[in-house]
Amino acid sequence: MKALNEVSIRIHSGDFATLCGPSGSGKTTTLNLIGALDIPTSGKIFLEDKDLSTLSRTELSTIRRNRIGFVFQAYNLVPVLTAYENAEFVLALQNVQKKERQDRVMAILKEVGLEGMENRRPDELSGGQQQRVAIARAVVSEPAIILADEPTANVDSDTADSLLDLMEKLNREKEVTFLFSTHDQRVINRAKRIIRMRDGKLAS
Amino acid sequence: MVNKMAWRNLWRRKRRTLITSFTVAFGTFLSISLTAMGDYAYTNIINRSTTMGFGHITIEPMGYNDTPGLDKKITDVESIRNFVLQIPEVKSALVRIVGQAMFASAIKNIGGTFIAIDPAKENSERNIFISSIIEGFLFEETDGRGVVIGTKMAKKLNLRIGKKLIYTVTDINGEIVSEITRVTGIFKTGVDEVDGSMVLLPIDRIRATLGYKKDEATIVPIYTNDQRKTGKVRNVINRMIENPEVEVLTWNETQPETAGFITIDRGMNYLIQILLGLLIAAGILNTMLMNVLERTREFGIMMAVGMAPARLVRLILTESIWIGLVGLIFGVMITIPCYVYMSNIGIDFSGFYEEGSDVGGVLFDLVIKFRLYWESAVAILCGVFVLTIAAGLYPAVRSGRMPPVESLKNL
Numbered sequence: 001m002k003a004l005n006e007v008s009i010r011i012h013s014g015d016f017a018t019l020c021g022p023s024g025s026g027k028t029t030t031l032n033l034i035g036a037l038d039i040p041t042s043g044k045i046f047l048e049d050k051d052l053s054t055l056s057r058t059e060l061s062t063i064r065r066n067r068i069g070f071v072f073q074a075y076n077l078v079p080v081l082t083a084y085e086n087a088e089f090v091l092a093l094q095n096v097q098k099k100e101r102q103d104r105v106m107a108i109l110k111e112v113g114l115e116g117m118e119n120r121r122p123d124e125l126s127g128g129q130q131q132r133v134a135i136a137r138a139v140v141s142e143p144a145i146i147l148a149d150e151p152t153a154n155v156d157s158d159t160a161d162s163l164l165d166l167m168e169k170l171n172r173e174k175e176v177t178f179l180f181s182t183h184d185q186r187v188i189n190r191a192k193r194i195i196r197m198r199d200g201k202l203a204s
Numbered sequence: 205m206v207n208k209m210a211w212r213n214l215w216r217r218k219r220r221t222l223i224t225s226f227t228v229a230f231g232t233f234l235s236i237s238l239t240a241m242g243d244y245a246y247t248n249i250i251n252r253s254t255t256m257g258f259g260h261i262t263i264e265p266m267g268y269n270d271t272p273g274l275d276k277k278i279t280d281v282e283s284i285r286n287f288v289l290q291i292p293e294v295k296s297a298l299v300r301i302v303g304q305a306m307f308a309s310a311i312k313n314i315g316g317t318f319i320a321i322d323p324a325k326e327n328s329e330r331n332i333f334i335s336s337i338i339e340g341f342l343f344e345e346t347d348g349r350g351v352v353i354g355t356k357m358a359k360k361l362n363l364r365i366g367k368k369l370i371y372t373v374t375d376i377n378g379e380i381v382s383e384i385t386r387v388t389g390i391f392k393t394g395v396d397e398v399d400g401s402m403v404l405l406p407i408d409r410i411r412a413t414l415g416y417k418k419d420e421a422t423i424v425p426i427y428t429n430d431q432r433k434t435g436k437v438r439n440v441i442n443r444m445i446e447n448p449e450v451e452v453l454t455w456n457e458t459q460p461e462t463a464g465f466i467t468i469d470r471g472m473n474y475l476i477q478i479l480l481g482l483l484i485a486a487g488i489l490n491t492m493l494m495n496v497l498e499r500t501r502e503f504g505i506m507m508a509v510g511m512a513p514a515r516l517v518r519l520i521l522t523e524s525i526w527i528g529l530v531g532l533i534f535g536v537m538i539t540i541p542c543y544v545y546m547s548n549i550g551i552d553f554s555g556f557y558e559e560g561s562d563v564g565g566v567l568f569d570l571v572i573k574f575r576l577y578w579e580s581a582v583a584i585l586c587g588v589f590v591l592t593i594a595a596g597l598y599p600a601v602r603s604g605r606m607p608p609v610e611s612l613k614n615l
Contacts, residue, residue: 037508037609057607058512065510072612076505080212085205092205093510137509 003029004040005200011145011179016171018180020188021197027181028149030197034179035068035147036060048144065093069138069146073153076134077122083109083133084118090141108140109133112166128159132166139170145177152184164190206515210522214530217495221527224491228531228588231484233539235477235584240543240574242473246466248569250431250455255332256398257302257319258458259425260434261441263288266451268422269458274303274414275376278450281421287444288426293437296330296427298322301410303422306372307353307403309361316357316401318371320410322346330427333391333404340365340389347408351385354399355392363387371403376415383413431455432577481591488595492524496599503603504611513604520603524596525589532588546574 004026011017011034019027032038033045036052037060045052047067052060064070069090077086088105096104109115112132122130131151138146148167152160168190170176180187188194196203214221254260263284265276278284285297301320306313321331323342328335333352334342343350351369353361363369365387372382385405393399411418428437434454441452456463496503503516550573 032609035508037612038607058514061507061510061512064508065512068510070505070508072505072508078209078502078506080209080216089205089506090509093512093515 002200004033007197007200007202009195009202011177013144013177014171014175015193016168016178016191017193017195018182018187018191019195019197020182021203023183024199025197026200027197029200031147031149031179031181034145035070036063065090066141067144069141069143071131071134071138071146071148071151073150077130077137079122082119082121083114083125083129086122086133087136087140089137094141104140105136108136111139111170112136126159127155128163131155131159131163135163135166135170139174139176145179147179147181149181150183151180152182152187157186160184160186206519206522210519210526213495213519213523214526220491220494221530224487224527225531225534227487228484228528228592229534229538231480232532232535232584232588233542234480235587236535236539236576236581237542237546237574238473238477239580239584240546240576241572242470243577243580244547244573244575245569246470247431247575249462249466252332252569253459253462254425254427254431254455255330255335256459257300257425258423258455259298259330260428260431260455261426261438262453262455262458263424263426263441263445263450264422264453266449269451269453272302272304272422274301274374274422277376277416277420277422278424279417279420281419281424283419284424284445288424288441291437291440293428293430293433294426295429298325298330298425298427299407299421299423300425301407301414301416301422303373303410303414305403307357307361308370308372309363309367311362312360314357314360314401316403318403318405318410320405320407322407330425331404332393333402336391336393337389338392340387342404343388343406346406347412348406349383349385349409350388350406352389352391352404353387354402355390356396356400357403358387358390360400365390369403371405373413375413381413383409477587481587484588485591485595488524488527488592489598491527492520492596492599493602495523496520496603500603500606500611501613503606504608504613507608508612517600517604520600521593521596524592524600527596528588528592531592532585535588543574543576546572550574 007026007030009030019030021027029038033040036047036055040053043053047063050063052063055063078089081089084105087109088101091101091104109118112135114129114132114136117125117129125133152163155163164186167178171178180191182188263278265278268276281299285299288294288297299322303318305316305318307316319333323344323346326334337352338355342352353363353369358364361369367387369385369387370382371385372380375381391399407421411420426437428434438452438454445452507513507516550571552571554570
C-alpha cells in the first residue's frame with residue numbers, strides 16, 4: 001500500500017494553502033516530504049530549484065534549518081528554553097550574530113503578541129501562547145515556506161482564531177508562505193488554496 | 205547554547221541527576237583514597253628499602269648484582285661520588301663495601317652480611333641500622349675496631365656492648381683473613397632476618413683487611429630527593445660515567461622482591477579501580493539512556509527545525525560531561541576532609557602486630573596514611589572525564605541516528 005501515489009503539487013511563494021482530507025489520506029506524509037524530514041521512494045521534490053530527494057541527511061538538515069519553518073500540533077518548544085530562547089533557537093543554529101538575533105527575536109515576539117513574556121518557560125505559557133512562540137520561531141528565520149501540521153488542534157476556538165489571524169497577517173504583510181495540514185474547517189475556510197487528498201492521492 | 209541546554213536538561217530530573225552524580229562522587233572518593241594510600245605506602249616501602257644499603261640508585265661493578273663478591277670493586281669512588289652529587293635531584297651519595305662473612309663469638313659462629321661505612325658521612329636518614337640502634341652507639345673511626353650488630357645476632361652469639369666479635373672474610377688474593385672487633389652498638393629493625401645477619405663495620409678497617417686501596421669500594425649508593433625521579437637520574441649518571449666496568453642500577457633491580465610486591469599490589473589496585481570505573485560508567489549510561497529515550501519526540505522537533513544530528517550528539521555528550529563534573533566536584537568535596545586527616549594523622553595498625561611487618565625484608569610503616577602525587581590526581585580526574593564521555597557516547601550516537609520523522613511519531 002502506498003502512502004502517496006502520483007502526487008504532484010506546486011506551492012508558490014506567498015501561498016496560504018492547506019492540505020485536507022480524512023485520516024490516512026497522506027497529508028502528514030506529504031508535509032514530511034516537503035519539509036525534508038523524509039525521502040520519497042520515487043519521484044522528486046524541489047525547493048527553490050533544489051532537488052531534495054538527492055540530498056544527504058546533513059544537507060537536508062541544513063535545508064530545514066535555513067529554508068523551512070515548522071509549527072507542530074503539540075510539544076513544539078524546547079522545555080528548558082524560555083520563550084525568547086525558543087524563538088531564537090533556529091537563528092542560533094544559523095550562527096546569526098547575537099545582536100541581530102536579539103533585534104529580530106524581540107521584533108517577532110512583539111509581532112505575535114508576546115512582548116513582556118520573553119523569560120517565561122513553556123510550562124508557564126498557555127497552549128495558545130506556546131503556539132505563538134512556535135510561529136515566531138518558524139517566521140524569524142525567514143524561511144521559504146512554513147509547514148504547519150494541525151497547528152490549531154490543541155487549542156480552544158478563540159485561541160485558534162487568533163492564531164489564524166496572526167498567520168494570515170504574516171502571510172499578508174510579510175508574504176510568508178504557509179502550507180497547512182489539517183482537519184480544522186476554520187483553517188480550510190481561511191485558506192486561499194485547498195488541496196484535497198484521499199487514500200494517498202490528490203482528490204478533485 | 206548547547207552547554208546551557210545541557211545544564212538545564214540535567215535538572216529536569218533532579219533526583220536522577222543527583223543519584224548519578226553521587227555515584228560518580230563516591231567513585232572519585234574511593235579512587236583517590238586507594239591511589240593516595242598506595243602512593244604513600246609504595247613511597248614509604250621504597251624509601252625504607254633504600255636505607256637497607258643500596259640507595260635509590262647504586263653504582264656497582266659490572267655483574268655484581270647477579271654474582272656479588274668482594275673480588276668485584278669500583279675504583280676512584282670518591283670522584284664518582286663527587287661527580288654524582290652535582291646532579292640536582294641527588295640528595296646524598298655514599299661509599300660502602302658490602303660482603304659476606306662469618307661472624308664468631310666465644311660460643312658460636314654464623315654467616316651474615318656486613319656493610320662497611322664511613323660513620324662521618326652516614327646518618328640515620330640514609331641508614332636504617334643506624335636509626336634502629338637501641339643500645340650503645342655507632343663507632344666513630346673509619347679504621348677502628350668497632351662493630352654494630354642486630355639484636356638477633358647478639359642473642360645467637362651471646363654478645364653485648366663491649367664484647368668481642370671475630371669476622372672472617374676472603375680477601376682479594378683469595379686468602380681467608382680474620383679481624384677482631386668490639387661491639388659498640390646493637391640495633392633492632394624488627395625484621396628477624398635482618399637483625400640476625402646484618403653488621404656494620406668501619407670502611408677503612410675492611411679495606412685494610414681485604415687488601416682494597418683507599419679509593420676502592422663495592423658500591424656507591426645514591427639517594428634522590430624523590431623516588432619517582434630514579435629512572436631519570438640513572439640515565440643522567442649513565443651518560444656521565446662512561447665506564448664499561450661499572451653499571452648503574454635502580455632500586456627495582458637491586459631490590460627485586462620489593463619491586464615485585466609493589467608491582468603486584470599496584471596491579472591489584474588498578475584492577476579494583478577499573479571495576480569501580482565500570483560500575484560508575486554503568487550508572488551514567490543508565491541515566492543517559494533514560495534521559496534520551498524519554499525525549500525522543502523533543503529531539504525530533506529539534507532536528508525538524510534544523511538542528512544537525514552532530515549537534516544533538518554534542519548536546520547529549522555535554523549532559524554526560526556535566527553529570528561527571530558535578531560528581532567530580534562532589535567527590536573532591538567529600539574527599540578533602542578525609543584526605544587532610546589521613547595525610548596528617550592516618551590510621552595506626554601497629555597495635556595489631558607484635559613485631560613489624562615486612563616485605564622482602566623491608567619493614568613498612570603500619571600507620572596507613574595518604575599521599576597523592578599530582579600526576580595521580582590528574583590521572584584520576586582525566587579518568588573520570590573519559591569515563592563520563594564514554595558512558596554518554598552510546599546514548600548520544602543513538603539519539604543522533606534516529607530519523608527525525610521517526611522521532612516525531614513518539615509522544
